[in-house]
């Protein structure tokens with residue numbers, strides 16, 4: 399049921415609330431729930447970890463994503479389902495759909511985004527430039543692909559890769575065997591290594607009625623394959639091209655919710671698609687304080703069948719991830735224009751524990767603010 403279809407005049411306030419089920423209970427689920435509570439929306443997460451960080455703000459069904467009993471319990475509690483990661487088992491989504499539960503974004507977006515070969519093939523079909531690529535199923539395929547694609551190249555597992563995991567850069571032919579071992583001898587794609595000048599992402603949201611809104615693009619830098627800093631790029635010369643590529647994907651997939659498209663900028667003017675994420679995205683965390691409506695609230699609005707909110711960004715802003723360690727809240731909050739987010743997770747090397755957003759009047763001021771935040775921890 400859409401939130402707008404429930405009457406605002408019901409006697410018991412619970413009767414006018416809808417419940418959104420989120421598959422996954424990490425920080426994205428937590429921020430989705432935090433953004434939906436003011437709208438009178440309640441949340442249930444399905445997630446195997448008992449100490450999942452979204453459990454603080456949502457009812458938590460503890461169970462594996464493919465556990466039929468737990469899926470049934472989860473399904474019985476919610477009106478509509480969304481998810482916070484792309485590797486949701488296809489069978490589970492099918493099961494929920496058979497229960498007549500709407501699943502947004504639609505299952506076809508999951509199928510494309512969880513398999514790099516399907517994803518890159520779709521980019522090509524839609525006329526969206528992407529690095530040259532070849533499917534690789536064994537070491538002989540890999541040797542042939544190296545001849546076709548050329549070196550340097552990046553070998554990536556077709557599924558289950560994220561934050562640079564399941565990837566190996568091949569610079570010379572004598573690294574082929576080692577790269578094949580390192581990605582685990584699984585189905586892969588080999589793609590050309592792109593000497594990009596910038597990495598950007600565009601985050602878009604599409605409503606159930608097909609209305610699309612875009613946020614200003616984000617300029618992103620990674621460290622050890624993990625997003626480190628994302629800076630809002632106002633009036634970016636590539637904004638409209640990025641939006642055009644985003645629109646092609648959203649319309650083709652009959653998409654509902656937030657979608658992130660990650661792009662390489664080559665020679666200042668060409669965009670090449672790297673990947674999509676069919677969900678709220680780390681490069682859009684600065685929208686929480688920076689935009690008229692955050693990516694999280696707009697995702698919830700789309701999924702709940704509510705009107706979308708504005709995506710304008712009145713100031714300049716940026717986000718810094720805290721990975722492996724997190725500074726004290728007080729030291730971040732002493733910085734002018736800074737906001738602090740602690741996901742409430744146990745510290746572990748390589749784990750995203752929280753982030754800071756910085757909003758100031760000018761881009762130069764924001765960049766100075768990012769440096770002040772980086773100086774607080776060893777992550778810089």
Ligand code: AMP
Pocket residue numbers: 529552559560561562563589590591592593594597620623660672673
């Ligand atoms: P991915 O998991 O595909 O997003 O890759 C993680 C990061 O590796 C990207 O954000 C880039 O910084 C880098 N990367 C991935 N693919 C390529 C490529 N074809 N050429 C150059 N760098 C890449």
